[in-house]
Amino acid sequence: MRPLDGSAGVRGTRNADHALIDDLQSVEAADPGQMLRATASAGAQVRETAALAAEVDLTSLGDEGRPRAVVVAGVGTAARTGDVLSTVAGPRCPVPVISHRSSGVPGWVGAADVVIAVSASGRSPEALAAADAAGRRGARLVAIGAPDSELQSVAERARAPFIPVPRRFNARTSLWALTVPVLLAARALGLVKVAEADFAETAARLDTDAERCRPTLESFVNPGKTLALDLAGSIPILWGSSPLATVAAHRFADTLAANARYPAVAGALLEAGRGRVGLLDGAYGALSENERDIFADPGEGDQDNTRIRVVLLRDGGLRDDNEDTAEESDEPASVEERRADAVQRLAEQRGVRVSVVEAEGGSQLERLASMVAVPDFASIYLGLAHGLDPMAVPAIQEMKELTNS
């Protein structure tokens, strides 16, 4: 058997073609599924699902008062919405919010709890099993996913509210469409304060970033393309300075794997500072940088020298100017800032390159959007630069076929 004997016919080039992503025709040819377009719909998704969710009566959710715990059940992008919820709910949230990424629900879930079952396709066995288990155990259930799906049927059987999220190209381009109803369900439970203005501003931010990352803008003025080229050929190390930025870091690792098929290390800078920061000193860090020929053309001769590249997702925080969240937060934003400055300094001293994505915006949700949008585009441009179709991930399909048989 040849090593590349997958039924999907793996293609692409080992080295990124920097010129390709500035050639509109090549970009269109390499992106037949229109992943760029799907990603540019993020702002529209927020507006559309906020309107759809507003039509669903969620009062029954809040009727029985505050739950003991909230479980967000699903896999992949659907599960990321649980991470978004627990971060937006913040450290002051009176009930635990748990992302559950396997089939069914945790053993302790019962009548006092709420289960939010999320699946973009409305078909994932994990979300279906969770919705089913919630119904059987008498937990309050709300289901979120494609209309007329199995998930909708399970929710209806359990007499639980179902929030329809129009089917899109694939689950990972539906992050925002899935996130909004999850937040609205939590708002109905009294766990988060998200105002309509927050949704509107988040949508506007996502639109602006999509505009800045559009394919017709060349790489030197396009932050999505610039970040993609920064990462080309390297092992990305994605560190978030705050809990919110850490969610963005994990999301970036998801999209780098799926769209660009790049490995990445992702996590919280707090945790990394006590452990993984050691990567800066290693074979792919300082030891590799020391050997680099600084006079070599960046495009040539240097390709085998794989090195890490740190992407620092910096979130200066909303907390200082927001009394509501200032008390009882994990730690002051200034500590997080110091930590981010420190890692930038350590990297610089070792010659390790760093890219920075800085959060902007007046709400947690908008700040998250500002740390997700450009990296989402970067992952797609990086895939395209390697001649990969960012939309189709043959290995996922093959994996499903092998495990379903």
Ligand SMILES: O=P(O)(O)OC[C@H]1O[C@@H](O)[C@@H](O)[C@@H](O)[C@@H]1O
């Ligand atoms: O959100 P649903 O449709 O349940 O999909 C959940 C996950 O399924 C996997 O097979 C992939 O396609 C992921 O990208 C996706 O996030």
